Amino acid sequence: MEIKIYEGYDLEQLIDKAKDELGEDIKILHYETIEEKKFLFFKGKKKYRLFVEPVDDQELSEPVLKFEELLEKVEDLIDKKIRNSLPKYAQGLANPENLPPHVQIGSKGSNILNEFTGDALHLVEQLLEKDVLPDVAKKIVTEGCGLDIDTNKWDLNTITTKDAVIKGIKRYMKFTGSFENDREGLQIIAFIGPTGVGKTTNLFKIASQLVIDKKKKVAVISTDTFKVGASHQARTYANILNIPFYSISESKKLKNTVEQLREFDFILIDTVGRSHYDYWRLGEIKEILSSLEEEIKHVLTISCNFKNDDAMEVIYKYQTFFPIHSLFFTKIDETLKPGLLVNLPVETKLPVSYLSTGQRVPEDLKILNPETVASYLISS
Numbered sequence: 066m067e068i069k070i071y072e073g074y075d076l077e078q079l080i081d082k083a084k085d086e087l088g089e090d091i092k093i094l095h096y097e098t099i100e101e102k103k104f105l106f107f108k109g110k111k112k113y114r115l116f117v118e119p120v121d122d123q124e125l126s127e128p129v130l131k132f133e134e135l136l137e138k139v140e141d142l143i144d145k146k147i148r149n150s151l152p153k154y155a156q157g158l159a160n161p162e163n164l165p166p167h168v169q170i171g172s173k174g175s176n177i178l179n180e181f182t183g184d185a186l187h188l189v190e191q192l193l194e195k196d197v198l199p200d201v202a203k204k205i206v207t208e209g210c211g212l213d214i215d216t217n218k219w220d221l222n223t224i225t226t227k228d229a230v231i232k233g234i235k236r237y238m239k240f241t242g243s244f245e246n247d248r249e250g251l252q253i254i255a256f257i258g259p260t261g262v263g264k265t266t267n268l269f270k271i272a273s274q275l276v277i278d279k280k281k282k283v284a285v286i287s288t289d290t291f292k293v294g295a296s297h298q299a300r301t302y303a304n305i306l307n308i309p310f311y312s313i314s315e316s317k318k319l320k321n322t323v324e325q326l327r328e329f330d331f332i333l334i335d336t337v338g339r340s341h342y343d344y345w346r347l348g349e350i351k352e353i354l355s356s357l358e359e360e361i362k363h364v365l366t367i368s369c370n371f372k373n374d375d376a377m378e379v380i381y382k383y384q385t386f387f388p389i390h391s392l393f394f395t396k397i398d399e400t401l402k403p404g405l406l407v408n409l410p411v412e413t414k415l416p417v418s419y420l421s422t423g424q425r426v427p428e429d430l431k432i433l434n435p436e437t438v439a440s441y442l443i444s445s
Contacts, residue, residue, distance in 0.1 A: 067118065067119060068116055068117070068118055069083065069086075069087065069116075069117045069118070069119065070114060070115070070116055070117075071083055071114070071115040071117065072099075072112060072113065072114050072115070073112070073113060073115075074110060074111070074112055074113065075113070076113045076115065076297075079113060079115040080093065080115065083115065083117045087117065087119040088119070091117050091118065091119055092117065092118040092119075093115070093116075093117055097113070097114050098111055098112070098113055098114075099111070099112040099113070099114055177189060177199050177200075177202065177203045178190070179218075180203070180218060180219055181206065181210070181218055181219045181220070182213055182216045182218040182219070182220050183213065183220040183221065184220060184221040184226060185206055185209075185210050185218075185219050185220045185221045185229075186218075186220075187226075188206050188221065188226045188229060188230070188443070189202050189203070189206050191226075191442075191443055192205065192206070192230075192404070192442060192443075194402075195402050195403060195404050195441075195442050196373065196402035196403070196404030196405075196408075197404040197407055197408060197442065198373065198404065198408050198412070201237075201404075201407055201408050201411045201412065204233060204236075204237055204411065205229075205230060205233030205234060205236075205237065205407065205411075206219070206221075206229060206230075206233060207219055207233070208229070208232050208233035208236045208237075209221055209222065209223045209228065209229025209230070209232040209233055210222060210229070226443055227439050227440070227443055230439040230442055230443055231435045231436060231439045234407065234435040234438050234439060235435050237407075237410075237411045238407065238410045238411060238417065238435070238438070239410065239414070239415075239416040239417070240416060240417055240418075240433055240434055240435070241390070241391045241416045241417070241418045242418075242432060242434075243432050244271065244275075244331070244418070245275060245279050245281060245330075245331075251326075251327060251329060251330065251331070251332065251360075252330065252331050252332070252362065253323065253331075253332045253334065253357060253360050253361050253362065254271075254331065254332070254333050254334065254361070254362045254364055254390075255334040255336060255354055255361045255362070255363050255364065256268045256333070256334065256335055256336060256364050256366055256393070257336050257350065257363055257364070257365055257366065257383060257387060258365055258366035258367065258379070258383070258393075259379055261368070262366045262367065262368045262395050262396070263366065263368070263395040263396065263421060264335060264336065264366045265287075265289075265298060265299055265302075265335050266421075266424065266426060267366065267393065267395055267419070267421050267430070268285070268333050268335050269285075269299070269302040269303075269306075269426055269427070270421070270426050270427040270429070270430040271333065271419070271427075271430070272285060272302070272303075272306060272308065272331075272333055272427075273306060273426055273427030274427050274430065275330070275331055276306050276308060277306075277427070281330040281331055282328070282329040282330045282331070283306075283308050283329065283330065283331045283332075283333065284308060284309040284310070284311070284326050284329050284331070284332050284333075285299065285302075285303050285308060285309070285310050285311070285332075285333050285334075285335065286310075286311045286312075286313055286319065286322060286323075286332060286333070286334045286335070287299045287310070287311070287312050287313070287334075287335040288312075288313055288314060288319070288334065288335065288336050288337060288350070288353050288354075289335055289336060289337040299312075299335055300312075302426070309326070313353075314353065315353065316352060316353050316354070316355055316356045317356065319353060319354070319356055319357065320356035320357060323357060323360075334354070334361070336350050336353075336354075337350065347382070347383070347385075347386045348386065350386075351386050351387065362390035362391075363387040363388060363389055363390055364389075364390055364391055364392075364393045364418065365379075365380065365383055365387075365389050365391075365392055365393065365415075366393045366395055367379060367380070367392055367393070367394055367395070367405065367409065368394075368395050368396045368399075369394050369395065369396050369397045369399070369400050369403050369405050369406065370396050370399045370400040371405060373404065373405065373408055376405055376408075376409055377409065377412065377413075380392075380409060380413055380415070389415055390416070390418075391415065391416045391417060391418035392409060392410060392415050392416070392417045392418065393417075393418050393419050393420075393421075394406060394417065394419070394420045394421065394433070395420075395421040396421065397420055397421065397422055397441065398422055398423050398429075403441045403442070404442075406420075406433075406438050406441060406442070407438060407442065417433045417438075418432070418433060419431065419432060419433060420432075420433050420437065
């Protein structure tokens with residue numbers, strides 16, 4: 066057996082280099098990290114050593130066919146197991162063609178401007194510019210209005226426009242507050258959501274605040290064993306905070322690990338990002354978490370730069386598999402139209418918890434409340 070060894074500072078680049086030299090069909094046997102020697106007070110760079118075995122054409126010919134046949138049978142068995150573990154209303158999703166139609170959000174054609182006058186009309190226009198849905202904007206603004214006798218239209222009866230927005234938000238949105246105020250005893254929180262929304266980064270923002278500010282005992286478990294480097298990044302964060310970190314891909318092992326951590330205040334679970342249309346992969350996540358189903362709070366992570374329809378589809382499909390405890394909004398700094406902050410919770414009636422305002426850990430994180438939401442909707 067011939068083994069090739071590659072060394073460098075970027076693991077993904079090493080894998081690409083191996084594939085360029087040996088072909089796409091390679092076996093990655095192992096990789097290890099090497100701490101280079103320190104120079105004076107400068108910390109040495111972290112280096113990777115990758116062990117790869119090339120696969121020749123003869124080895125690929127016949128066994129590949131047999132392996133694919135075996136894999137198909139295994140996937141079929143897993144598919145049945147996942148489907149049986151789902152709630153009854155989700156068991157008919159075996160075929161994407163059977164997926165129910167998406168939830169209709171708001172009425173985009175509603176001509177609500179004719180119903181308002183004065184400052185109320187100006188406020189509705191502001192909200193629409195921020196991509197707030199017409200029906201949602203109407204609900205929020207009307208809450209802070211009174212009927213103008215001269216025009217027979219709605220106008221504000223609050224001191225400021227922000228007061229009107231806050232009044233409407235308090236009426237139509239629910240807020241969880243910070244996680245540590247929810248209840249006593251061990252809390253298990255799983256961060257779920259599509260790829261690229263910032264689940265891992267924001268999980269560790271929460272972990273940092275709980276450990277540093279609140280002096281809580283926190284452990285982190287990652288079930289993301291698919292993306293190269295994902296577990297390594299999470300482990301680095303955990304080492305900085307000096308908290309336990311586990312990488313787990315099996316339901317039974319997850320339950321056993323949690324049992325060993327019962328004396329902790331929080332267990333935060335990082336899950337792999339999956340498309341909301343990939344029901345089979347969502348079922349895999351559910352299967353891993355199923356042993357703790359009654360204890361876990363599922364926090365759905367949503368990027369503020371999603372389109373309204375796409376974000377509602379994410380919520381609808383994820384709700385088919387998981388009971389959503391709260392919405393965690395990210396990337397508010399990457400959009401000028403943060404209408405999702407009100408559109409989703411008003412339309413779905415789901416509570417909201419946190420808002421990520423940037424990449425810094427743990428600084429760029431806010432607990433959502435009516436005042437914070439209002440400030441993003443009516444800021445210039």
